[in-house]
Amino acid sequence: xxxxxxxxxxxxxxxxxxxxRADYYRFxxxxxxxxxxxxxxLELFESDIVRYEGTNRGVMCAYWFxxxxxxxxxxADAFQxxxxxxxxxxxxxxxxxxxxALIDALNDVxxxxxxxxxxxxxxxxxxxSGVIAVGIAIFMLTIFxxxxxxxxxQSYDFLPKHAWGPKATKLFDYSExxxxxxxxxVGVLVVAGVYLQWTFANLIGSSREWLDEKVSIYRxxxxxKGAIFLATMSTLSRxxxxxxxxxxxxxxxxxxxxxxxxxxxxxxxxxxxxxxTGSVGVQAFNTGLISKEMFYFLExxxxxxxxxxxxxxxxxxxxxxxxxxxxxxxxMYRWLMLVASxxxxxxxxxxxxxxxYEMRGAxxxxxxxx
Numbered sequence: 238x239x240x241x242x243x244x245x246x247x248x249x250x251x252x253x254x255x256x257x258r259a260d261y262y263r264f265x266x267x268x269x270x271x272x273x274x275x276x277x278x279l280e281l282f283e284s285d286i287v288r289y290e291g292t293n294r295g296v297m298c299a300y301w302f303x304x305x306x307x308x309x310x311x312x313a314d315a316f317q318x319x320x321x322x323x324x325x326x327x328x329x330x331x332x333x334x335x336x337x338a339l340i341d342a343l344n345d346v347x348x349x350x351x352x353x354x355x356x357x358x359x360x361x362x363x364x365x366s367g368v369i370a371v372g373i374a375i376f377m378l379t380i381f382x383x384x385x386x387x388x389x390x391q392s393y394d395f396l397p398k399h400a401w402g403p404k405a406t407k408l409f410d411y412s413e414x415x416x417x418x419x420x421x422x423v424g425v426l427v428v429a430g431v432y433l434q435w436t437f438a439n440l441i442g443s444s445r446e447w448l449d450e451k452v453s454i455y456r457x458x459x460x461x462k463g464a465i466f467l468a469t470m471s472t473l474s475r476x477x478x479x480x481x482x483x484x485x486x487x488x489x490x491x492x493x494x495x496x497x498x499x500x501x502x503x504x505x506x507x508x509x510x511x512x513x514t515g516s517v518g519v520q521a522f523n524t525g526l527i528s529k530e531m532f533y534f535l536e537x538x539x540x541x542x543x544x545x546x547x548x549x550x551x552x553x554x555x556x557x558x559x560x561x562x563x564x565x566x567x568x569m570y571r572w573l574m575l576v577a578s579x580x581x582x583x584x585x586x587x588x589x590x591x592x593x594y595e596m597r598g599a600x601x602x603x604x605x606x607x
Contacts, residue, residue, distance in 0.1 A: 243318040250296040251319040256354055258320060261294070262347035266340045278312060279305055312339070322494035323469055324350060345472045352468055352556060356461060359564050366571040370578035375426065377578075377585045379419050385589045386412040393596050400603045402595035408588060438497035445499065449525055456528075457570070460563050462500060463527035464555045466491065467535065471552025485511055519547070531559060 243251070254261075268276055282302035289295035297319065304315035313329035324346040331342030386408050401409070415422075437458050440448070448455040473487040488511065492504040503526040510521025519539045523532050534554055539547035 247296065247300050247319060250293040250300075254293040254297050255320070257294075258324075259347045259351035259354065262343045262350065266343035266347065269343075270337070270340050278310070321350070321353075323473065323491055326490040326494070327472055345475065348556075349469060349472050352560065353465060356465060356560070356564070359567050360461070363567050363571045367574050370574035371426070371430065373578040374581045375423065377582045379415050379422070381585055382408060382588075383412045383415055385585075386592075389589075389592060389596060393600060396596070396600055396603055400599050402592075402599050404588065404595045405592045405599070408592050438499055441499055441502040446525060454570070457563060457566055459526070460528045460531075460559075461567075462503075463531055464560045464563060466500075466504075467527060467531055467548075467555045468552045468560075471548040471550075471555075474548045528559075531555065 265278070265281060268281060269278070279302065282298045282305065285298040286295055286302060289298065300319070301315045305312065308314045312332055313325050316325050316328065327342050327346050327349075328339070331338040386405075389405070390409075398406075398409075436445075436448075437455070445455075449459040450456065469491060470487055473490060474484065485508070488504060488508050492501060492508065495501045495504055503524065506524040507521050507526060510524055514521050519532070519535050522535060527535070531551070535547060535551040538550045538554075541547070542550060
C-alpha cells in the first residue's frame with residue numbers, strides 16, 4: 238500500500254500519542270464490547286474530540302473522525318499513516334471478518350504495542366546508560382587528569398620536576414599527551430560510537446551474520462528484534478472470523494512495516510526461505526533473525542499444533558519467557574556499563590591519591606636534603 242500523506246501537525250501528535258496507543262486500543266475494545274454495538278466508532282472519536290481538546294489524543298481523534306467519515310467507515314484506512322503498519326494490517330483483516338473479530342484484534346494489537354513500547358523503553362534505558370557511562374569514562378580519562386596534575390603542580394610548585402616520583406611523572410606525561418591528542422581521541426571515540434549505533438540498524442551481509450552470532454551486544458539486539466518478530470507474526474497469522482493471512486502475506490506485511498535495513502534484510506531472508514520451501518514447515522525461519530532457542534520452540538510447536546497454532550503458542554512463549562530474559566540481560570548490561578565507568582573513575586582517583594602521597598614523601602626528602 239502506498240504511503241499515505243499525513244500533515245506534519247498530525248504526524249507530530251501521532252508520534253507523541255504512540256506511547257499510549259495500547260491503552261487506546263484497549264479502551265476502544267472495551268467500549269465496543271460492553272456496548273454491544275450501541276456505541277459506534279465514530280461516536281467514540283466524536284466524544285474524545287471534546288473531552289481531550291488540545292491534547293494529542295484530541296488531535297488524533299479529530300483526524301480519525303474526518304478520515305473515518307470520508308472513507309465509508311474503514312478504521313484501518315482512518316488509522317493509516319498515524320499508527321504502525323503491522324498493527325493496522327491486523328485491524329484491516331479483522332474488520333473484514335465481521336463478528337467480534339475487530340474487538341479481538343484491538344485487544345491483540347494493544348498487547349503487541351505495549352510489548353513493543355516496553356522493549357523501546359528498556360532499549361532507550363540501555364542507550365542512555367551507555368552514553369552516561371562513556372561520558373563519565375571520557376571525562377575521567379581526559380579532563381580529570383589534566384585538572385588534577387595542574388592542581389597538584391600548583392600545590393608543590395616549589396618542588397622541581399626531577400624530584401617528583403614515578404607516579405607523578407607518569408601522570409604529568411599522560412596529561413601532556415591528553416592535551417596534545419584529546420581532540421583526536423574524542424573525535425575517534427565519537428565516530429566509533431556513531432558507527433556502532435549505525436551498524437545495529439543498517440549493517441547487513443556476512444559480517445553482520447558473524448556479529449549476530451558471536452558478539453554479545455549484537456546477539457541481544459538480534460534476540461530482541463527476533464522476539465518482537467515472533468510475537469507480531471503470531472498475532473498477524475491468527476484467524477479473524479473466517480479470514481486469515483497466509484504465512485507469506487504475514488511476512489510481507491511485517492516487511493512493509495520494518496523501518497531499518499537490517500530488519501528488512503532479515504525478513505526478506507525468511508521470505509526467500511518460504512518461497513524455497515513452498516511455505517511448508519518453519520525451516521525458513523532458521524535464518525538468524527530469531528535465536529536457536531526460539532526457532533527450536535517454534536519448530537516443536539509447529540509439529541505439535543500446526544503452523545497457525547504453533548505461531549500462536551510461540552508468540553505466547555516469547556512474551557512470557559524469552560522477552561523477560563532478554564530485558565533482564567539488557568538491565569545487566571546497563572549496570573555493567575555504569576560499574577565499568579565508575580571503576581575507571583575510582584582508578585583515576587586512586588592514581589591521583591597515589592601521586593599526592595608520593596609528592597608528600599618527595600617533598601619531605603627534598604626539604605631534608607635542601
